[in-house]
Amino acid sequence: MCEFCEFCQFLLLIEKKTARGVKRFCASKACGKPVTVINGPEDETSA
Numbered sequence: 001m002c003e004f005c006e007f008c009q010f011l012l013l014i015e016k017k018t019a020r021g022v023k024r025f026c027a028s029k030a031c032g033k034p035v036t037v038i039n040g041p042e043d044e045t046s047a
């Protein structure tokens with residue numbers, strides 16, 4: 001699985017635990033934007 005920042009294409013993401021779960025952020029200090037992972041596990045409510 002190849003993940004990278006969609007803003008600056010930085011190839012390293014860091015994970016931070018939030019109230020809604022783990023989110024990924026760009027590891028670049030010059031960017032640091034939250035990276036949206038489309039294939040996330042938040043879609044468990046589909047019945």
Ligand SMILES: [Zn+2]
Nearest residue numbers: 005008026031
């Ligand atoms: Zn970035």
